[in-house]
Amino acid sequence: MKNMTINEIKSLVEEMSExxxxxxxxxxxxxxxxxxxxxxxxxxxQKKKKEKEDFANLTEFEKKLYKQGFSLLAGIDEVGRGPLAGPVVAAAVxxxxxFYLAGLNDSKKLSESKRNEYYDVICKKALSIGIGRIDAEEIDSINIYEATKKAMHQAIANLQIKPDYLLIDAMKLQTPYPQESIIKGDAKSISIAAASIIAKVTRDExxxxxxxxxxGYGFDQNSGYGTKExxxxxxxxxxxxxxxxxxxxVKEAYLK
Incomplete structure (x- = not known):
């Protein structure tokens, strides 16, 4: 070993197993x-071990449901409830x-480049993806809460493969499918985390x-949120x- 250069040892270590x-x-x-x-x-x-542990924690809900006999679990999440402009977008995945993707978590905690990277992987590996979208005019008509539920229903309806169980981020829906609503689900369920990525990237685009x-509004930077610009x-x-x-x-500016 002592006869080897530092670069040679570095290359050797990269190929070694634990x-x-x-x-x-x-x-x-x-x-x-x-x-x-x-x-x-x-x-x-240590980083890889931590990623595997975190991923294992994110699959607890899924593992429980697989043991109960469910096999097609749809994770559902939305983005865009708070902005002043643009649609609310939901995804069902x-x-x-x-499925394994180290580092997958709440889409809001990831960089844009990492979200886009994960988006591509999820689109490639997912069995089915459905998108729902409710635009500003309808949000004004039925309110943001109802618009969010409607976007989620659209996302479920747009799945090419019908699920046998729903894991939903913080919402309860009237559907024929059994379901579980999980508070902060994008940090607790891999299926919801994947839906969060799909919804976020779709809406940002x-x-x-x-x-x-x-x-003149900076929509490409603020995604419709009320920033200074x-x-x-x-x-x-x-x-x-x-x-x-x-x-x-917006309401006050519109009524002027």
Whole structure:
């Protein structure tokens, strides 16, 4: 080992599996570069173990239902209840039983690049994905709570494979399917977490399109939330067709 260069040892370690007896020899090599390689390997190993533990915790609801005989579990979540503009979007996702994606969690806690990466994986591996969307005009007509439920119903209806059980983030729906409502479900269920990613990325892409149609509000950056840029645009340019006119301060600007 001592005759090997640091780069050679680094390449060798990258191919090693946990518990490889060669690590005992590496520990005897006192070169700082070698010891840093060992430290880095151990950190990555602990990170992977933590990711597996976290993922296992996210599948507790699914495992319980699989044992009860259910096999097609649809996770359901929505995004866009709070913004001043744009639709509310819901997603329903049925994952295969052997699905694994390290780091998957609440979409709001992930970077945009990581969400997009996970979105691609979920779209590739999911058994079925359904999307529901209720636009601003209807939100104003039936209120955001009812619009959220309607978007979720649409998402379920748009699944190509019909589920036999629903795992829903913080909502209860009137459907023919058995269901469980889970508070903060996107941090407790892998199926809901996947739906959260799909809904978030879908809505963000819509808002980027709206940013081109309605420049000056920063929709590509704020997703319709009431940021400083958005509120400044509202004062200068007025209310657009995608603004929720029942939401303050859009309501006050619309009534002027």
């Amino acid at each position: 518990g490889d007896p060669l690590f005992e020899q590496l520990h005897k090599d006192k070169r700082k570069g070698v010891q840093k390689i060992i430290e880095s390997y151990n950190r990555n190993l 049925i994952l295969p039983k052997d 819509l808002m980027k399109e709206y940013a081109v149609i309605h420049p 958005h509120l400044t645009g509202l004062k200068r340019k007025g209310v657009t067709s995608i603004h929720r006119k029942s939401f303050s301060p």
